[in-house]
Amino acid sequence: MKKYILLISAILFPIVIIVVYYAIYNIAGENTPCTFKAATGLECPGCGGQRALHFLLHGNILEALRYNIFFIVAGPFLAYFYYLAVRVYILGQEKYLKSFVFKPWFGYTLLITVILFFILRNIPFWPFMYLAPPP
Numbered sequence: 001m002k003k004y005i006l007l008i009s010a011i012l013f014p015i016v017i018i019v020v021y022y023a024i025y026n027i028a029g030e031n032t033p034c035t036f037k038a039a040t041g042l043e044c045p046g047c048g049g050q051r052a053l054h055f056l057l058h059g060n061i062l063e064a065l066r067y068n069i070f071f072i073v074a075g076p077f078l079a080y081f082y083y084l085a086v087r088v089y090i091l092g093q094e095k096y097l098k099s100f101v102f103k104p105w106f107g108y109t110l111l112i113t114v115i116l117f118f119i120l121r122n123i124p125f126w127p128f129m130y131l132a133p134p135p
Contacts, residue, residue, distance in 0.1 A: 003091050004091075004098050006090055006091075007086060007091055008091055010086045010088055010090055011082070011083060018053070018064075019057060020048075022054045022057050023057055023058075026054070033048065034046075034047050039103055042122045043121050043122055043132045043133065044118065045070060045114050045118045045121075046068070046071070047066035047068065047118050047121075047132070047133055048071070048132075048133030049067070049068045049069035049071040051064075051066040051068075051133065052065070052067040052068040052071050052072055052133075053071070055067065056072060059106070066133070066134060067133045067134070068128075068133060069131065070113075070114070070117045074110070074113075077101070077110075080101060081101040084096045084101055084102070088102075090114045093125075117131070
């Protein structure tokens with residue numbers, strides 16, 4: 001029973017903190033600085049992710065997709081990975097290690113997708129320019 005309380009706490013605590021922060025704090029109008037973009041002038045794969053999460057939590061899905069489509073599409077997969085990782089590493093339930101998110105091909109696919117998204121969102125021609133967040 002104690003393990004399940006720990007599991008629920010490990011899963012819900014970060015989610016509640018993130019949801020409350022982005023629900024209360026209006027980050028939508030701000031241009032939060034990205035160190036990578038300031039240094040290189042390129043949009044990193046995470047640029048616009050905070051504003052996308054803010055709009056998603058406020059029910060504006062199209063605006064969230066406009067700021068960072070990869071963040072919104074990959075979010076459920078990463079949440080599922082987090083859930084399984086908590087079950088494996090906190091509860092010691094190794095049976096979940098057989099899930100697809102712990103397979104090497106999943107990690108390689110995610111890495112290749114992030115790299116492709118990074119490259120494509122920095123091409124200043126149509127239709128790739130729509131992958132970058134609005135100025």
